[in-house]
Structure formats: C-alpha cells, structure tokens
Amino acid sequence: MSAPATPAAPDAGDKLDRGVLKVASVVVLGAIMAILDTTVVNVALQKLTIQFTTSFDTIQWVATGYMLALATVIPVTGWASDRFGTKRLYLLAIGTFLIGSMLAGLAWNVESLIAFRVVQGLGGGMLMPAGMTILTRTAGPQRIGRVMSVLGVPMLLGPMAGPILGGWLVDSVSWRWIFYINVPIGLIAFLLALKLLPKDDPEPSGRFDFLGMLMVSPGLAALIFGVSRIPSTGTVGALEVWLPALAGIVLLVAFVLRARTVEHPLIDLKLFRNRSFSVAMATMAVFCIGFFGAMLLLPTYFVLVRGETALNAGLLLVPQSLGAVVSMPIAGRLADKIAPRKIVVPGLVLIVAGMIAFTQVTATTSYPLLLAALFVVGLGLGCTMMPITSAALQTLQSKDMAKASTATNILQQTAGAIGSAVMSIILAALLAGKFGVPTSQGQLVATAATMNPATHDAAAGLAGESFATTFLWGTILLALCLVPAFFLPKKRVVPAATESDEVAPPVLMH
Known part of the structure; x- marks a missing residue:
C-alpha cells in the first residue's frame, strides 16, 4: 500500500476536523458527479431514441456501456493507487471523466455516443474507490463510520x-x-x-493481473453484446448473436480456470469458498439484474405511455428516493446489531410488493397508486443493497476485504448492465409483437403512434401492456432473490481479527 496521508491527531476523537472536511468536500463532489451520471441519462433515453432514429435495445447501451466501463476499471484502481499514488489517480479520473463528458455532448450518432460514454465510465469508475481511499486514509480508521456518513450523501442525493x-x-x-x-x-x-488533497508517495505494488482483465472485461462485453442483438435479428441463430456470446463465454470460462492456479488473480475465486460470501453474491447478482433492469424502463414508461415530459418523469421517480432516504439510515444502524437476513428479506418483500403495481400498468393507471408503489420500492431498496454487502463481508478477515470489495463492485456493475440489456430486449420484442413490426422498429413505431392523436389511445394501451409484461419479468427475478436471501446468515458473525490484519477501507457501492 502507498504511504498514508498524515493521520488526524489522536485527540480528535470521532469528530471530523477541518482538514478532513476539506478532503471530504472534494471526494463528495467527485462522487456526486459520478453517481449523477448513472441516473441522469435514464430519463433521456426516449429522447435519444428519437434523436438518433434507433431502437431501445440499441440506445440502452448508452447506460449499459457506462456501467460496463465502471466494472472494467474498478479492479485497476487499487493497484494503480499504490503504483502511481491516490492523488494522481484521482486527478486522472476527473480528467478522463471530463473528456468523456465533453465528447459525449458532441456525439454525432448513437455509436459515437456509446463510445464516449465508455470513456466517461472509465473515469467515473475510478472516482469513487480512489476518493474513498484518500478520505479513509486522511481520517484514520477510528473515524471510518463518520466518513461513511459523509460519503452516503451522494448515494442518497444522486x-x-x-x-x-x-x-x-x-x-x-x-x-x-x-x-x-x-x-x-x-x-x-x-x-x-x-x-486540497494530501500528497502521497507511490510505492511498488504486486503485479496486476492484466491477462485476467483481458479475459473478464471483453468476455462480459462480448456476452452482453451478443444477447443484446437478439431483438434486432429476431433469432439466437444469427452470427452477430451467437458468435460474440460464445466468445464471451469462452473468455469467462478461461478466466475461471486460470484464476484457480495463478497467485494474484483479478477476482480471487477462493473468496467463494466462504458460504456467506457466496450466498450474498448470488443474492446481489439476481437483485441487480431484476432491479436495475426494471428501473431503467420506468422513465420511458412515463414518457412513452403517459405522455409526460422528461422533467415530469424525473419528478415522478422522487418517491422511490424518498423511501430509500427513510429506510437506509435505519437499515444501516440495524445491520450492526442483527443478522442481515432479517433486514434483506423484508426489504425484498417490500420491493416485490411495490413492483406488483407496475405489473398491472396501463395507459390510465392511477398516479397516486404508482407513486405509493415507488415509495414502497424505495423503502425496500434502503433495506437491501448495503445489508447484502454487509452479509458478504462480515465473515471475512480484514486482509480479504480489498479483494472482496473488488469482486462485489464488479458483480454489481456487470449484473446491472446485464439487467439493463435483458429488460430492454424483452420490451423491444413485446412492442414489436404488439405493433406487428420487426423488433428493431418496435419502439419507433410505438412512439410515432402514441404521438399521433388519431392513434394515441390505442397505441398507448398496447405500449402499456408491453411495459406491464416487462415489469412482470423484473418482479419475478426480484422474487427469486428471496431464495438465496433465506440462506443469508441467521445471526451476525464477526471473525476475530489477527494482529497481521490491516484495516481495510469500507465498501461503498455506486
């Protein structure tokens, strides 16, 4: 590890002094910028579909490409922090994010926009872990709880x-x-x-598993790309579907086989020998596929089916965030006292209960019902993400935390990307079937029909049915999360730390 920043004075106690707050202001600003960009684009997808005359299964790569880039760069961050220094890495992350943002704004077609979003994601993926490392080193281990409360601000506001x-x-x-x-x-x-950020001296670190990264990142991208081409081709037998999907599977299998023999693999598969970690990761994977995939479609439902503006669609999603704001602090306090299963299972039940309303949506579904359902979903969300992560980490030794953090972040981002692609595929296919057109034209035809006063009512009804079925699939996936969640630890177990264990920075998901 690189030399830590000068720690705060011992008599500072738990209070965050002025120096720490200055560093925190920089880190929170960067975190808000990165987290905003994972949500700000969703309400624009319908507009971008029309702007670039494309289909939803293509335009969703504006969000999916960003998430995949985040997952790609996360494992590099820890190694690069030691090799080049956290301050330099943080400045590089902001610079990369800025370049990607400017280029994305200048995009001339959907392909260039997706490519520049990937550049943005590479910078955004380094911002959170690098910033968190800087802040936890500056504050010292005795104030990690206070630091987490500061970093929790962008998680709620974003x-x-x-x-x-x-x-x-x-x-x-x-x-x-x-x-x-x-x-x-x-x-x-x-x-x-x-x-404001403290200087640090980079030190030589262990060899980074570049070969493993060249297997995992392209493997995931190729697999998801192949699956995403199903709506436009209409068959799994098309060359552009099965060839990249097969290549992705081969690369991922090769990584698993190699990771069992190398000393420092990109993802330490030995962690999965821990039952609690494995169960929590299974729960997290299924949850992210179902939840993030369904949430990607919500703004599009309000714009396409209900005729709302993009701003109104954003405002209509506020109850979900309010629900999370209410439940997340409570769940955070409980996670230190009771078993994760007692928090996660009720949280999943709340999410499924709220999502049931969306499985029945039409073009005229009551707004108070939908807003209430979103609030319930938000309550459940605040009781799931962090407690699942806690369940994954609470039985591990401190020396395994960094590796577990890498695996957890990669899983969250890639599962979310897969969920976005899968739900977009389902919606595209359903819209095409309802309007009797090729899959690639389903959303464009639906949009044109809903904008035509003569066909608006009928088209909105057909589109509403398509969204309802898509939300049903998402709800089923979320309900399936209850199966692994029931196998989460029955009680909170904290292993005894050894003297050789290093204090690991907390994990912050984004």
Missing part, C-alpha cells in the same frame, strides 16, 4: 436529483447538456483536488 436534473435539461435546454453539465463541476473538482 438517485433523487439525477432524473430531475436530466429531465429539466432534456426538456428546457438540450440532451447534450446532460453531459456538458459535468464540465464546470468537474473543473471545480479538479482544481480543488489539486489544491
């Missing part, structure tokens, strides 16, 4: 502010400004980081 900000920019300014808005924020964050 999902709430992102759709509203994105909707306003799309409606009142231009879709390009959902990317340009990052430029002034990023410049301020870069200058503050340059001035």
Whole structure:
C-alpha cells in the first residue's frame, strides 16, 4: 500500500476536523458527479431514441456501456493507487471523466455516443474507490463510520436529483447538456483536488493481473453484446448473436480456470469458498439484474405511455428516493446489531410488493397508486443493497476485504448492465409483437403512434401492456432473490481479527 496521508491527531476523537472536511468536500463532489451520471441519462433515453432514429435495445447501451466501463476499471484502481499514488489517480479520473463528458455532448450518432460514454465510465469508475481511499486514509480508521456518513450523501442525493436534473435539461435546454453539465463541476473538482488533497508517495505494488482483465472485461462485453442483438435479428441463430456470446463465454470460462492456479488473480475465486460470501453474491447478482433492469424502463414508461415530459418523469421517480432516504439510515444502524437476513428479506418483500403495481400498468393507471408503489420500492431498496454487502463481508478477515470489495463492485456493475440489456430486449420484442413490426422498429413505431392523436389511445394501451409484461419479468427475478436471501446468515458473525490484519477501507457501492 502507498504511504498514508498524515493521520488526524489522536485527540480528535470521532469528530471530523477541518482538514478532513476539506478532503471530504472534494471526494463528495467527485462522487456526486459520478453517481449523477448513472441516473441522469435514464430519463433521456426516449429522447435519444428519437434523436438518433434507433431502437431501445440499441440506445440502452448508452447506460449499459457506462456501467460496463465502471466494472472494467474498478479492479485497476487499487493497484494503480499504490503504483502511481491516490492523488494522481484521482486527478486522472476527473480528467478522463471530463473528456468523456465533453465528447459525449458532441456525439454525432448513437455509436459515437456509446463510445464516449465508455470513456466517461472509465473515469467515473475510478472516482469513487480512489476518493474513498484518500478520505479513509486522511481520517484514520477510528473515524471510518463518520466518513461513511459523509460519503452516503451522494448515494442518497444522486438517485433523487439525477432524473430531475436530466429531465429539466432534456426538456428546457438540450440532451447534450446532460453531459456538458459535468464540465464546470468537474473543473471545480479538479482544481480543488489539486489544491486540497494530501500528497502521497507511490510505492511498488504486486503485479496486476492484466491477462485476467483481458479475459473478464471483453468476455462480459462480448456476452452482453451478443444477447443484446437478439431483438434486432429476431433469432439466437444469427452470427452477430451467437458468435460474440460464445466468445464471451469462452473468455469467462478461461478466466475461471486460470484464476484457480495463478497467485494474484483479478477476482480471487477462493473468496467463494466462504458460504456467506457466496450466498450474498448470488443474492446481489439476481437483485441487480431484476432491479436495475426494471428501473431503467420506468422513465420511458412515463414518457412513452403517459405522455409526460422528461422533467415530469424525473419528478415522478422522487418517491422511490424518498423511501430509500427513510429506510437506509435505519437499515444501516440495524445491520450492526442483527443478522442481515432479517433486514434483506423484508426489504425484498417490500420491493416485490411495490413492483406488483407496475405489473398491472396501463395507459390510465392511477398516479397516486404508482407513486405509493415507488415509495414502497424505495423503502425496500434502503433495506437491501448495503445489508447484502454487509452479509458478504462480515465473515471475512480484514486482509480479504480489498479483494472482496473488488469482486462485489464488479458483480454489481456487470449484473446491472446485464439487467439493463435483458429488460430492454424483452420490451423491444413485446412492442414489436404488439405493433406487428420487426423488433428493431418496435419502439419507433410505438412512439410515432402514441404521438399521433388519431392513434394515441390505442397505441398507448398496447405500449402499456408491453411495459406491464416487462415489469412482470423484473418482479419475478426480484422474487427469486428471496431464495438465496433465506440462506443469508441467521445471526451476525464477526471473525476475530489477527494482529497481521490491516484495516481495510469500507465498501461503498455506486
């Protein structure tokens, strides 16, 4: 590990002094920028579909490509922090994010937009873990709890502010400004980081598993790309479907076989020998596929079926964030006292209960019902993500935390990307079937029909049925999470730390 920043004075107790708060302001600014960009784009997908005359299964790669890039760069961050220093890495992350944001705003077609979103994701993926490392080293291990409360701010604000900000920019300014808005924020964050972040001296670190990364990252991308081409081709037998999917599977299998023999693999598969970790990862994977996939479609439902503006679609999602704001602090306190299963299972039940309302949506479903359902989903969300992560880590030794954090973050981002692709495929196929057109044209035809006053009512009804069925699949996946969740630990177990164990930084999901 690189030399830590000068720790706070011992008599500081649990209070975060001025120096720590300065560093925290930089890290939180960067975190807000990264988290906003995972949510701000969702409300613009319908607008982008029309802008670039493409299908939803293609445009969703604007979100999926960003998430995959996040997953790709996460394992590099820990190694690069030691090799180059956390301050340099953080500045590089902000710079990369800024370049990606500017280029995305200048995109001339859907392919260039997706490519520039990947660049954005590479920077965004380094921002959170690098910033968290800087802050925890500055504050010292005795104040990690307070640090987590500071870093929790963007986790709560991002999902709430992102759709509203994105909707306003799309409606009142231009879709390009959902990317340009990052430029002034990023410049301020870069200058503050340059001035306020403590210097650190990079030290030689262990060899990074580049070969493993060349297997995992392209393997995941190829597999998801192949699956995403099913709607446009209409068959799994098409060359552009089975060839990349097969290549992805081969690369991932090769990584698993190799990881069992090398000394420092990209993902330490030995962690999965721990039953609690394995069960929690299975729960997390299924949850992210179902939840993030379904949530990607919610703004599109409000815009396409209900005729709302992008801004209104963002505002309609606020109850979900409010629900999470209510339940997350409570769940966080309980996670230190009771078994994760006693928090996660009720949380999943709440999410499924809220999602049931969306499995019945039509073009005229009551808004109070939908808003209440979203609030219930938010309550459940606050009781699931962090407690599942706690369940994964609580039985591991401190020396395994960094490796477990890498595996957990990669799993969350890739499962979310898979969920986005799968739900988009289902929706595209259903819309095509309802309107009797090729799969690639389903959303475009549905959009045109809903915008035509003569066909609006009938088209909105057919589109509503398509969304209801898609949400049903997402709800089924979320209900399936209850199976592994019931095998989470019955009681909270904390292993005895050894003197050789290093204090590991906390895990913060984004």
